[in-house]
Every structure is written in structure tokens, then in C-alpha cells.
Amino acid sequence: MDISGGSESENIEDRRGSGGGRRVLVGGGIGTIAIAIIALLLGQNPMTVLNNIGSSQATSYTQPSSNSDQDDAGKRFVSVVLKETEDVWTDIFQSIGRTYEKPTLVLFNDHVEGGCGSASSQVGPFYCPLDQKVYLDLSFFDELSQRFHASGDFAKAYVIAHEIGHHVQNLLGISGKVHELQQRTDEVGANKLSVKLELQADFFAGVWAKNSTRLKINERDIADALTAAAAIGDDALQRQAQGYVVPDAFTHGTSEQRMYWFKKGWLTGDINQGDTYGNAQ
Numbered sequence: 001m002d003i004s005g006g007s008e009s010e011n012i013e014d015r016r017g018s019g020g021g022r023r024v025l026v027g028g029g030i031g032t033i034a035i036a037i038i039a040l041l042l043g044q045n046p047m048t049v050l051n052n053i054g055s056s057q058a059t060s061y062t063q064p065s066s067n068s069d070q071d072d073a074g075k076r077f078v079s080v081v082l083k084e085t086e087d088v089w090t091d092i093f094q095s096i097g098r099t100y101e102k103p104t105l106v107l108f109n110d111h112v113e114g115g116c117g118s119a120s121s122q123v124g125p126f127y128c129p130l131d132q133k134v135y136l137d138l139s140f141f142d143e144l145s146q147r148f149h150a151s152g153d154f155a156k157a158y159v160i161a162h163e164i165g166h167h168v169q170n171l172l173g174i175s176g177k178v179h180e181l182q183q184r185t186d187e188v189g190a191n192k193l194s195v196k197l198e199l200q201a202d203f204f205a206g207v208w209a210k211n212s213t214r215l216k217i218n219e220r221d222i223a224d225a226l227t228a229a230a231a232i233g234d235d236a237l238q239r240q241a242q243g244y245v246v247p248d249a250f251t252h253g254t255s256e257q258r259m260y261w262f263k264k265g266w267l268t269g270d271i272n273q274g275d276t277y278g279n280a281q
């Protein structure tokens with residue numbers, strides 16, 4: 001991919017502090033917000049639930065201040081990718097007779113307060129449907145390459161596109177329906193629904209990649225995204241954290257499922273092919 005000619009989004013909210021050290025996180029996973037929402041609906045503190053579910057053991061250490069040039073490059077990257085999601089999803093929504101409302105992407109360090117309460121970087125990047133904002137600590141990208149061995153720019157773009165996928169689900173009313181269903185089922189059933197929601201967000205990320213023309217996304221980039229999708233599958237995270245796999249506790253899908261749905265989005269480019277609810281995969 002090539003972001004050099006891309007324009008930047010105006011919808012970045014930079015809440016990064018100018019403090020000394022920067023925490024580097026080891027743990028968490030993307031997309032945990034679905035669980036947080038269920039927790040909110042159940043009247044529980046989502047962070048308690050997230051910790052309880054604990055797909056991985058989160059620890060952190062402090063790293064000396066990173067140089068600001070690097071951070072600005074990170075911000076520009078996020079901004080260009082966000083702009084491309086805005087343009088692509090605006091077109092796709094138009095083609096189905098809808099209007100795409102652009103979400104805001106909040107950059108933060110360590111902790112953030114938002115429409116879904118307060119969250120730490122340990123939950124990974126997430127989307128809050130209540131304020132329609134994506135929250136991202138750029139240190140997750142370090143984690144992606146260091147802990148998950150998923151490097152390459154497009155691995156990062158995939159993470160952003162996945163979170164934007166949750167925004168698309170929100171606008172289309174899909175996540176609302178799923179959360180309603182989750183309230184009427186037990187924990188295992190709720191986890192299964194959560195997996196389907198996550199896989200669909202992966203699928204939407206693939207659809208976005210396919211419909212993007214400006215970033216010159218190629219097969220090599222897709223391979224990077226698949227590496228990332230495989231690395232953060234629930235089975236991979238559980239195996240890494242506890243040495244064994246408990247399928248009923250999955251909330252995001254296995255590595256294979258995540259790769260399957262991202263790839264399906266990339267191959268079809270068609271949002272109508274993303275019925276993770278009616279498909280055994």
C-alpha cells in the first residue's frame with residue numbers, strides 16, 4: 001500500500017498527552033467493545049468483565065518517550081487510512097441508498113474517557129457505538145508487530161478498517177439487533193453472537209480494502225492483514241495466554257475464521273456477502 005498521495009481525514013481527535021513515559025502494552029485484543037456493551041447492558045463494569053474474560057494476560061511496562069516525528073507519522077498514517085474509509089464507505093452506502101455518517105477517531109495514551117465509559121489501552125483499539133467514535137492508542141501498533149509478529153502497514157490499516165467495520169454495523173442497525181439478542185441468551189450464546197459480529201467486522205474490512213483504489217492495496221498487503229487476523233484470533237490468543245483453547249469463551253473468532261471472513265470481503269467486495277449469522281463458518 002502507498003499512503004504518500006493520500007489526503008488526511010478531518011475527523012481525528014488527538015487526545016494524546018505530552019507526558020514523559022509511554023506505556024507499551026502486552027495483552028488485550030481488538031474488538032472487545034462488544035463485550036463491554038453487553039456488560040453495560042447487564043449493569044456491570046465492562047472493564048471487570050473484560051478482565052474476567054481475559055483472552056490474554058495483560059501486562060505493561062513503561063518505555064521512554066518516543067520521538068514525536070514517529071508519532072506524527074503514525075498520526076498521518078491513521079488519518080489517511082481513516083479518510084480512505086470515509087470515501088469508500090460513503091460510496092458503498094450511496095449505492096444502497098443510505099448516507100454514511102463519518103465517525104471520529106480518537107487518539108489517546110494509556111486511558112481514555114468516552115461515551116462508553118473509561119477504558120485503558122489494555123482493551124486494544126475499540127469502537128463505541130454510543131458516541132460513534134473509534135479509540136486508538138498508537139502503541140497497539142507496536143504490540144501488533146512485536147507481540148503478534150504482524151508487521152507491515154496494512155496490518156495496521158486492517159485494525160482501523162476492522163473498527164470502522166463496527167461503525168458500519170452500527171449504522172446499518174446490525175450491532176443493535178445483535179446486542180438485543182445477546183440479552184436474551186446465556187453466556188455461551190452471547191459469545192457466539194459476539195464472534196459473528198467480530199467476523200463481520202473483519203469481512204467489512206476486506207470489503208473496504210477491495211473497494212479502495214487510492215491506497216494501492218495489493219496481494220502482499222492482504223497477506224499482512226491475514227497474518228494479523230490469524231495472530232489475534234481467539235484460539236491463538238488463548239493458546240498464547242493459557243496454553244489451551246476454550247471455544248465457548250471465544251468472543252472474536254478463531255484465526256481461521258477471521259482470515260476466512262476478511263478474505264471473503266476482499267474477494268467479493270460486496271457487503272451483501274457478509275452474513276456471518278447465517279453461515280456455519
Ligand SMILES: [Zn+2]
Nearest residue numbers: 030031198201
Ligand atoms: Zn471488533
